[in-house]
Amino acid sequence: MLRFNLLLCFLFLLPGKHLFAQNQTGKRYKIDRYNSIYLPLGEISFADKLVQFKVGNPPPIKKYRDSTQCLHEPNYRNYQTPNFISLGCGGTLTVAFTDNGFMNLPGDDLYIFEVGPSREAAKIEISQNGKEWVYAGKIAGGKSSIELSDAGIDNETVFYFLRITDLKELCRSISAGADIDAIGAINSVIKLTINADVLFDVAKYNLKETAKESLDSLAKIIKKVDKATILIEGHTDSDGDEISNLTLSKNRSISVKERLLKIFNNYEGYDFEVKAFGESTPRFPNDSDENKQLNRRVEITVLPPKDYYENLINK
Ligand SMILES: [Ca+2]
Ligand SMILES: [Ca+2]
Known part of the structure; x- marks a missing residue:
């Protein structure tokens, strides 16, 4: 234990150029078997607080209804493991970003980790304060990134809330509605x-x-x-x-x-x-x-x- 403490002290005394042992904040996340996406601010970039979950109708079976599964970094393994949340047909999920915000900067701005064998369509809205909402785009057919410029969002406003509404494309499966593993802000701030x-x-x-x-x-x-x-x-x-x-x-x-x-x-x-x-x-x-x-x-x-x-x- 003492040795461990000494090591910590030593790390704090390192000169500024080595403020961090190595550059590692920016991280690449798998989005399917072959592809990945890079988030320049890494781990903090994900939604971290559940605001509200209104399950759709018909709902998914119970094991796919744990709404906290959409928070933090993605961890999808397979369809059987309920590491994600299914919204149910027409369901709505509202989340907040607490240690970061996001904004419209060059390139894609958001990435919704929609998982499972079928890629359901969903509408994305965003908000600065959780009260007034603006349309941000749509995910559909395997396209899970959102470019806020496409929805006419300015490049000054910082947003802290995001709402996903299932667009009722696939309502019959046991995991009815869009299946969300994580919600990432590529352009995190x-x-x-x-x-x-x-x-x-x-x-x-x-x-x-x-x-x-x-x-x-x-x-x-x-x-x-x-x-x-x-x-x-x-x-x-x-x-x-x-x-x-x-x-x-x-x-x-x-x-x-x-x-x-x-x-x-x-x-x-x-x-x-x-x-x-x-x-x-x-x-x-x-x-x-x-x-x-x-x-x-x-x-x-x-x-x-x-x-x-x-x-x-x-x-
Ligand atoms: Ca975060
Ligand atoms: Ca953008």
């Missing part, structure tokens, strides 16, 4: 927003002493992935003039980047991008102190690494 007041004094861009703690805990979340583009976006409220707000948000974003670089000890798996918005993109109207405080913020988005997209283009 981790979006973190910090209130600027936590990090900076009014009109200043050097980090407060107390900011370090917040950025340390933020860094821990980022470290769930070992290779990524980290986008840092600074925003202010509307007090003061536009140009100085733009400069302030830029300088603040750079301060955050520099601090993160230091925490990560210049680890080379992360590429940083900084964008300044000043007061141009408030989240709320700047009409109360409370709203202004919410508008003063730094948004950090962890995105799949650049080389993933370069490989997509070269394909």
Whole structure:
């Protein structure tokens, strides 16, 4: 046991370039006997919480009705082993992503691990908040990937909820309805927003002493992935003039980047991008102190690494 602890200490002391023993976040998952799909942010990319399951009619037999079987990484073995959930004819499954979100980025954005001998059709809808839903596409005839551009989804919104509705194509089998093993977001992201007041004094861009703690805990979340583009976006409220707000948000974003670089000890798996918005993109109207405080913020988005997209283009 002591030796094990010593080893752990040693791992933590390794210099930044070896923040991770090896790059391994991005993972390839089998989708059938011959094919696989690569998820650039790996394990976190899957839906991890069941929101609601409304079994269809007729329903599947009982052993195929365990709704938690659609969560986390895929683990389908064969049709006899109930490692998946059958929706039943017209059934609906709603899930949430808790340690990641997803968005429309280049290439396919979602992959539904629909399993079993027959590939049933299903409608996919997505939501930011679990209340308002937008149509995202359809899986049918063995096509299980979703390109959000095809449904006219913008490339800024981060979504956290997904709903699958069986389209009643195959209703008679013992596993009636679409059979879902896992729900993966190819274009997974981790979006973190910090209130600027936590990090900076009014009109200043050097980090407060107390900011370090917040950025340390933020860094821990980022470290769930070992290779990524980290986008840092600074925003202010509307007090003061536009140009100085733009400069302030830029300088603040750079301060955050520099601090993160230091925490990560210049680890080379992360590429940083900084964008300044000043007061141009408030989240709320700047009409109360409370709203202004919410508008003063730094948004950090962890995105799949650049080389993933370069490989997509070269394909
Ligand atoms: Ca997840
Ligand atoms: Ca896309």
